[in-house]
Amino acid sequence: MQHVDYLIIGQGVAGTLLAHFLQAHQCSVHVVDAYSEHAASQVAAGIINPITGRRYVKSWRVDDLIPFARTTYRELEQALGVRIFHERNIIRTLFNSREENDWLARTAEPGYQQYMLDQAVLDSYATHTLLAYSYGEVTHSAQTDLPTLTRAFREKLRREDAITETKMDYSQLQLAADGFRYGNFHADRVVCCEGAWGEQNPFFSYLPFGGAKGEVLIVRIPDADFEKIMKHRVFIVPLATQDHYWIGSTYDWKYEGPEPTEKGRSYLEQRLKDILQAPYEVLYHRAAIRPTVKDRRPFLGQHPEIDNLYIFNGLGTKGASLGPYWAHHMAAHLQEGKPLDPEVDIWRF
Ligand SMILES: Cc1cc2nc3c(=O)[nH]c(=O)nc-3n(C[C@H](O)[C@H](O)[C@H](O)COP(=O)(O)OP(=O)(O)OC[C@H]3O[C@@H](n4cnc5c(N)ncnc54)[C@H](O)[C@@H]3O)c2cc1C
Structure with a gap:
């Protein structure tokens, strides 16, 4: 049986960035992802746009999100040897x-x-x-190449033998006293990053997913x-x-x-x-x-009844700008115990 600190379900921009920040915390991760050409990260333009809407207002928290996104994508460009972040x-x-x-x-x-x-x-x-x-x-503003990011990161995970490229079968996820068993894996924690498919997740479908x-x-x-x-x-x-x-x-x-x-x-x-x-x-x-949410804020946090089962989802129409900042926030919560921002914590429901 292989032990990992984290099993991450889904490798769109959410799962990719979370895996990146958890690895930066020296954690071992294993990703389960069934690639789909209908994943939002494969279809999005990845525009980062600070001024939106008919009234030309600043996007939520943009002063923090954009510099953080730029730094993160530049780091990933270096680490993966690809171009992701195009300032335009x-x-x-x-x-x-x-x-x-x-x-x-x-x-x-x-x-x-x-x-x-x-x-x-x-x-x-x-x-x-x-x-x-x-x-x-x-x-x-910028255009981020999310298909290139997810592809290059998937290749890195393959080299590390850290990805299983099939659909997660939740009926096989067993709760144990010390974490979870799934196939050959023993994971301390599971984080679900399934984008719009999160609506079908048996543990988190109670959340107000939009789509x-x-x-x-x-x-x-x-x-x-x-x-x-x-x-x-x-x-x-x-x-x-x-x-x-x-x-x-x-x-x-x-x-x-x-x-x-x-x-x-x-x-x-x-x-x-x-x-x-x-x-x-x-x-x-x-x-x-x-993966939109009724109140237009991401879903971060722990399942109300199952310890060590988490969600990172709800990036909605803005995964390119929200992803880096909130993945980092989630990793700091998981690894350093930093409290989640109440605006994104799923306890709000
Ligand atoms: C047309 C369009 C345009 C967009 N334009 C922009 C834009 O310009 N700028 C911007 O910031 N955002 C944009 N977005 C939004 C952005 O795409 C999303 O916010 C972001 O990609 C969501 O990423 P995610 O990782 O949460 O989900 P996804 O990218 O959907 O990834 C989920 C992954 O999980 C996998 N998965 C799901 N369930 C399971 C399971 N049970 N087992 C295994 N694997 C599973 C899926 O196959 C997929 O690989 C756009 C979206 C669309 C559709």
């Missing part, structure tokens, strides 16, 4: 004078100047898109050379592969399954055609469910 400003279309006025008013507010420019520099968007009324530009489906297109736009991200109803996000862009996304609370739909595709193509003045080719059409 976001050009935001302002459709009329009211939006422009609201934007300009916001840029003058304390705490906002560092994130917002009143004048946007369009670069090649000026020649390849239909010009709109006006634009603002967001700084300190919001998102569809995206990966397109090729030859010679557009977009470096920045553009938000014009949908996002256009440059990807690491030359001429490839992520176009997304839809947002649906009601859905039948995680598969892409014709309706989603035509919505996205229409939004792209509304703005793009260049030929494009659709390469892939993908979909996934975001």
Whole structure:
């Protein structure tokens, strides 16, 4: 029987980052993950956007989250030998004078100047898109390559013989006096990081999971050379592969399954055609469910009745920015006994 400090269920961005921070605490981890092309981390653009919504407000705790995310992804780039964190400003279309006025008013507010420019520099968007009324530009934003992160980390886990690539069978998880038995493993603690599948977890399904489906297109736009991200109803996000862009996304609370739909595709193509003045080719059409939570705060904490059984989930629409900070917070709670922030602790339910 192999002993590990932690069994981590799920290796999206949540499980990956938690495993990373627990290993940094010198803990032994074993991950159980059934890779799915419908995992949110495989479909997301990984945008980190400090200014969101129609009212241009700062995202929750962004002053702490963004610097922490940048440091963590840079560390992981070094450790894994891949590029994950791409700093990219976001050009935001302002459709009329009211939006422009609201934007300009916001840029003058304390705490906002560092994130917002009143004048946007369009670069090649000026020649390849239909010009709109006006634009603002967001700084300190980024695109994180979550598929590359999870793939490179999975390869590291394989080299360490620290991953089982199958679905977790909870009927085989046995509670013992000194932790858990699962197959050949004896684990002191189990942490569930299953994204939207957390809703089916027999121990945590009581939590108020939401679930919001998102569809995206990966397109090729030859010679557009977009470096920045553009938000014009949908996002256009440059990807690491030359001429490839992520176009997304839809947002649906009601859905039948995680598969892409014709309706989603035509919505996205229409939004792209509304703005793009260049030929494009659709390469892939993908979909996934975001692990959203009713109160829009992550799920961290221990099961109310079973000691040593934990959850780290609920990263919702913002796994790229929330993941590093809260995975670190969770690891510090598990290893150093630091109290969980009540805003994210599942005791709030
Ligand atoms: C269309 C779309 C666009 C998005 N865009 C952004 C964005 O721009 N910026 C941003 O920050 N966030 C974005 N998100 C949200 C982001 O993707 C999520 O917050 C994040 O990926 C959630 O990560 P996770 O690890 O919790 O879940 P997931 O990525 O879903 O990973 C869960 C993993 O657990 C595995 N698993 C589940 N159950 C089991 C089991 N029983 N046994 C074994 N393995 C299991 C799954 O196969 C999967 O590998 C987007 C999401 C979508 C869908």
